[in-house]
Amino acid sequence: MAFSKPHIIVIGAGFTGCALAYDLARRGMDVTVIERGEIASGTSGRTHGLLHSGGRYCVSDQESAVECIQENIILRKIARQCIEFNGGLFVALTEEDAAYAPRFAEGAAACGIEIEQISPQEALRLEPNLNPKVLTVFTVPDGSFDPLRLALAFAASGRYFGAQFHPYHEAQVLVFDGQRRVKGVRVLNRTDGSTREVHGDLVVNATGAWAGKVLAGSGAQVNVTPTPGVMVAYDRRLINRPINRLTPPSDGDIIIPQRRMMVIGTTSYEAEDVDYIPVEDEQVQQMYSDAVALVPGVAGCRMRGAYMSARPLVGKGQSGRSLARTFKCFDHLEADGIDGLVTITGGKATTCRVMAEKTADLVCKKLGLSIACETHAYALRSYRDYYTPNGGRP
Amino acid sequence: MENQPSPKKFLYWFDPRHRQPGTWAFILNRITALGLTFYLVLHLVVLSNLTKGAEGYDTFLEFARQPVVKFGELLVIAAGLIHGLNGLRVVLTTFGIGVTIQRQVFWMLMALAAIGTAAFAYVMFFVA
Amino acid sequence: MSHERWTVTFIVSRRKGEQPPHFQSFQLEVDPDEYVLDGVERIWAFHDRSLVFRHACHHSTCGACGMLVNGVEKLTCITPIRSVTSNGGKVKVEPLRNFPVISDLSVDMSTFYTRMEETCAPQVVPVRGSALPYEKGLFEQADPAYERLADCIECGCCISACPVAVTTPEYQGPAVLAAAQQAFSLTGHAGLLEKMDGADGVWRCHSGFECTAVCPSNVDPAWRIMDLRRKVIGRRIKRLFGLAK
CATH class of the missing domain: 3.30.9.10 (D-Amino Acid Oxidase, subunit A, domain 2)
Incomplete structure (x- = not known):
């Protein structure tokens, strides 16, 4: 039976991008990750590496605190390899x-x-x-936790389920199909200077602090x-x-x-x-x-x-300390009338898995699929498998 | 690709730039090993003069009394000392002895080699 | 950090696709207490967006930013510019040796990471016993339940500096042998000794001690290689007398 898997393009290979690639690939989708640098070379790599218990936010921002403690417990199970x-x-x-x-x-x-x-x-x-x-x-x-290795562990698990990672590839501009629907990304290969277009069913902007920059000129907007x-x-x-x-x-x-x-x-x-x-x-x-x-x-x-x-x-306009630490995923169809584009931003390293889960749920909903998330239940692949030739598959 | 390991890059072994005493020892050991091997061949060639009778050998002995040849012999002694003592250091570290003070051990053994060479030089040029 | 300002010339190794590598110079105004990686990042941000380099944590816990700085392997995120040059001086930045170059300053770590994985190198170790035996008393008081991330950050500096790794692609390399030593100390798994007891394992090392000199993370690979040799010899002797399989 011919069944064509949906193809999702993820821009950004920080914690969110890597965890999302893993979640989507585990749900059986084709995933291509475009990253300007190497894994975790932006905000993610430079986090202080605290696996939050939620204590920091339990008075001022209880939504974040609850997310933190739930994910703290899950990460300790699935990513033990890089957590002390x-x-x-x-x-x-x-x-x-x-x-x-x-x-x-x-x-x-x-x-x-x-x-x-x-x-x-x-x-x-x-x-x-x-x-x-x-x-x-x-x-x-x-x-x-070790920031790079946590991201690598998610990326390695993504590769194990077939996700393709393209480090040193910069997303230059979103490609539209003539109407207000994103059909792909024009990508610059920074290792040789060549450009090409990558087409897919849906593009997810997982570039965190860069989320606004990536969307510049596309008509879509995000407040980060x-x-x-x-x-x-x-x-x-x-x-x-x-x-x-x-x-x-x-x-x-x-x-x-x-x-x-x-x-x-x-x-x-x-x-x-x-x-x-x-x-x-x-x-x-x-x-x-x-x-x-x-x-x-x-x-x-x-x-x-x-x-x-x-x-x-x-969000914008308030002082940094008072902005919530929770995350948000946007369907740009609702906000800007642009289809085929989702942005995930905000959040914390500790909550990257659930951010990916919610984003993958949204992706599934947009594609009319109902596939359950499993990432909370299985240990991640060894982070070193990200670098092995076939992602650790025999 | 030029940045990957390759046996063709053996000349890098002899590049002392930005290197530690450990690598200097490694380079010295390579050079002295080559020198000693060359000397062994030379030595066998000279010994083969014996087959040509006493006269040929005497002529060679006469030649060997020249200071230049004596200096060459001194180099052989120095090479032997450096190589042997360095080898001792490698054996010691292999058995876990003096690993944390290997630099000091290296300098000490090289000082020993220098003293030994000087002693031989004294005997060869002034006593014998 | 200080308010001093230096003018420094960064000479950066460039390589794109199959084109031959060349050097490109950038003059930067720097604070001498900034790190070499800050300089490289500024070249990317303000001078040439095509510069490719690998970096993540910026404080020596991830090991991504190992490079050759003025000919010596350095973890560039913790190497102050002051320590490698002077005002008006040069900072030559090249990719690590003995790894395939992906582009510019970035190298491919696949073979190395695969070997580390095959060695079952632990990333999380008990705090007690995680220091080297000659570091007297360090962490010895720690509760046996406490754990920490291991010292080796897999930066590849030791493999780049090793005078033997230059000529032998099959050589396991200092970090891998050191990891085998630590893994064996923790698990006693004899298979590790078997694996490293060979011409491309523990016996390839020529006692250059370059690995230990460049290691930015207190692993002391040379000490660990020598210790592994002792363990390998010990096992051989036991086997000789039929005391081990």
Whole structure:
């Protein structure tokens, strides 16, 4: 029986693009991923690598918090290969921080996040390098992951189900069929300078902070505010688990251990050009003093790297911290009268799988298919299979 | 493709730029091995003079007393010391001995080789 | 970071498709405490959008941005410009050696990653025992349940620097042998020793110690190769006396 599989073109191979390619391919579709750089060379690769428990958002943005804890549990099952899971702490350093504790505990309970209050003595036993002046401490199910490898694991699983990845291929312009329907993408092969058109049944714009840029000139629109944050890495690992400051989300509120390092994050500001955002000295200094407040031993460490990552926050006009961290997928038929085009943006690394699930559901709906998502139930392929010649298939 | 490994690239072995003492040792070992092999051939050729009778051999011995030849012999001794002592370092590290101080071991053994060579030079040129 | 400003010439290796590679110069104004990768990224952003390079995390946890900087393998995201040149000086950036070039500064890691996979190299390891034995006391107090991402970030610097890997495509290479050593230490799986006990495994190493010199992530591949040799010899001796299969 001849059955032609729908062909979906995904623009962008960050967390969302890779997870989406995997989800769609697993549902039996032909998937082509177009990526300007390599896997995770934009926002995704530069995340601080915190596997959110949701604790950070359980007061201010409970929708995101619930997504986080649900996906935290799923990712720990399917992506164990690139996650270190030692739990995490929320610590109050001032009376003001401590006053936030009841709201935090209430929010966590409402969102289904398992927390436990422990004594400062117990916290210092768990983390001897913690600031000894901590007042109130909660444990949370935080973890940390390797950003590139998490994206690669999704991409490898996508390849295993037949998705095709084209790194170093830049989507130049959307190709229309004469009416207001997208039929493909004109693609520049950056390794040799050639261009060609790739045609498909549907195009998904999964370019995160670049989502607006990719759509420029197409008539379709999306409201994304690139909101970069600066992070600083130090050359020693003085903690076993992520240490969060017990406050509403703010600058320099977390230290995350990674390999032999610690990463402190982060700030929040708005950027003009998302393609190149400089790291400002003042912010690096601020991160340093915030890190020393949480773990005084940072003062004896050497800075190993300073970098920034541009979050794709959905919406415009408000300050970055108050924009919700949840994601949004748009069918441009409803918003702009353009068919064959879907945009997924916003969200967090921790929630990339469910972002892909919802987007794939939308894709299925548009194509008149009903195929259930299975990505939550199966472990991902080894991330290294992304580079093996046939995606790890025998 | 020119950026991939290939046996044809063996000349890179002898490129000391941006390299560590470990590779200098590796290069020295290659060069001294070639020198010693060449010397072995030469040595056999000279010994083959014996088959031509005593007279031919005496003529050669006379030739061998020249300072230039003596210097050549000194090079052979230096090569032997460098190669042997370096080999010792490789054996030691293979058995896990002195791996973290291999640079220092290298310099120490090369100093030993230099002292040995100087001692031989003294004996060859001033005593014998 | 500082408020100092340097003028530096980046000399970048370029290669597109089947065209022969060449060098292209870009003059940049930089903060000397910026990293080499920042310079490369700025060349892409403001001078030449066709520049292809590999990068992801920008803080040495992913291993994507290994390149040759002034002839030496560096993880460019943590290499300050100050450490490789001076004001008015040059920064020559080339792709890693011993890997096929995809374009410009980007190389194909397929063979390397496949070998790492075949070695079952662990990415998550127990914190205790994750440091090298000669790093006395490091992480030894850690709770046995704590885990962390391993040191090796699969950047390929060691394979690029290895004077033996230049001539032998079949050589497993320092990172893979180091991974085998760590995997064996954790699992005791004898098959790993068998696999690496051969001319293209642990015995190909010529003790150049270049891998350890360029490793940006404390793996010390040379130490691990020597340790693996000891383990391989130990197993051979046991087998000789019929104590192991």
